[in-house]
Amino acid sequence: AQSVTQLDSHVSVSEGTPVLLRCNYSSSYSPSLFWYVQHPNKGLQLLLKYTSAATLVKGINGFEAEFKKSETSFHLTKPSAHMSDAAEYFCVVRLFSGGYNKLIFGAGTRLAVHP
Amino acid sequence: DGGITQSPKYLFRKEGQNVTLSCEQNLNHDAMYWYRQDPGQGLRLIYYSQIVNDFQKGDIAEGYSVSREKKESFPLTVTSAQKNPTAFYLCASSIDNSGGAKNIQYFGAGTRLSVL
Numbered sequence: 001a002q003s004v005t006q007l008d009s010h011v012s013v014s015e016g017t018p019v020l021l022r023c024n025y026s027s028s029y030s031p032s033l034f035w036y037v038q039h040p041n042k043g044l045q046l047l048l049k050y051t052s053a054a055t056l057v058k059g060i061n062g063f064e065a066e067f068k069k070s071e072t073s074f075h076l077t078k079p080s081a082h083m084s085d086a087a088e089y090f091c092v093v094r095l096f097s098g099g100y101n102k103l104i105f106g107a108g109t110r111l112a113v114h115p
Numbered sequence: 116d117g118g119i120t121q122s123p124k125y126l127f128r129k130e131g132q133n134v135t136l137s138c139e140q141n142l143n144h145d146a147m148y149w150y151r152q153d154p155g156q157g158l159r160l161i162y163y164s165q166i167v168n169d170f171q172k173g174d175i176a177e178g179y180s181v182s183r184e185k186k187e188s189f190p191l192t193v194t195s196a197q198k199n200p201t202a203f204y205l206c207a208s209s210i211d212n213s214g215g216a217k218n219i220q221y222f223g224a225g226t227r228l229s230v231l
Contacts, residue, residue, distance in 0.1 A: 102163075
């Protein structure tokens with residue numbers, strides 16, 4: 001079965017320190033992977049995507065993620081957290097199932113940023 | 116501005132009542148999707164449509180219905196058969212439902228549905 005596991009439900013960092021949000025996936029083939037961010041009571045915004053090109057993917061707002069096939073991981077990082085980064089982050093895998101391309105969402109990681 | 120508009124932002128449903136959530140997009144996208152989000156969980160797919168006049172059930176379609184009479188509109192009806200409708204509902208669209216870059220899904224701001 002295809003799935004996505006976000007290893008931390010909550011992460012708390014101080015402003016200006018690095019951010020690491022962990023994601024592991026299971027897939028029988030090389031998947032397309034995404035990170036989305038959701039601010040309270042808002043829709044989801046695409047941060048970055050991996051679609052079998054470069055394994056280090058740069059996204060918006062200084063975020064990046066590295067696809068590691070050997071570890072089946074796609075962790076999200078940012079060198080220096082900003083207060084505005086406080087939100088919920090979803091790791092997502094896209095797979096072909098039941099005749100269409102569907103998104104499988106992780107349960108989400110809530111990032112808190114303290115002054 | 117191009118985007119996806121969901122309305123209303125908040126909606127209340129009485130027992131035995133059907134309610135309809137609106138989703139409109141002006142991105143000229145062929146594919147549209149409805150998701151349900153519950154606290155502490157990721158999104159689950161309710162229905163999707165790859166083209167006008169066609170739609171398919173997702174993973175949790177029971178108690179919901181949709182229509183796709185126009186390319187830009189994909190309304191979702193929460194029927195009285197849905198016994199636990201309280202959730203945050205998100206609509207999304209993509210250029211198409213292929214496996215490539217055209218299948219990046221863009222989301223509306225959501226509708227929060229509560230039961231009175």
